[in-house]
Amino acid sequence: MRDIISDEARIRHISDAITNIENFTADIGISDFLSSNLIKSATVRQMEIIGEGVNHLSEELKEKYTEINWIEIVSFRNIAIHEYFVIDYAVIWNIIENYIPELKITIEKIIKNEFNKQ
Numbered sequence: 001m002r003d004i005i006s007d008e009a010r011i012r013h014i015s016d017a018i019t020n021i022e023n024f025t026a027d028i029g030i031s032d033f034l035s036s037n038l039i040k041s042a043t044v045r046q047m048e049i050i051g052e053g054v055n056h057l058s059e060e061l062k063e064k065y066t067e068i069n070w071i072e073i074v075s076f077r078n079i080a081i082h083e084y085f086v087i088d089y090a091v092i093w094n095i096i097e098n099y100i101p102e103l104k105i106t107i108e109k110i111i112k113n114e115f116n117k118q
Contacts, residue, residue, distance in 0.1 A: 033093050
């Protein structure tokens with residue numbers, strides 16, 4: 001039987017994946033991103049991890065933080081896993097630039113509010 005992974009562990013995995021995406025894409029622009037299969041693959045893998053983590057978060061936790069479109073994150077994960085051949089990497093870059101920073105803020109807020117209580 002598999003161990004049940006807590007919301008805290010999943011949120012921390014999501015946070016780590018966000019940090020990895022930031023590290024992979026630091027100091028590069030879209031043209032460097034699009035020309036690097038290694039960076040594209042590594043980034044999409046981290047997005048899959050984010051989506052898988054979100055998919056298994058409790059509804060109770062997700063309902064507390066409605067500023068994030070949790071369903072959209074899981075939908076992206078499903079496309080990345082099952083329909084990888086249709087991924088538009090310009091869209092991935094847009095996610096990196098515009099949505100990952102917002103997600104990071106909320107994930108940090110969740111960690112602070114839910115899991116760093118004294």
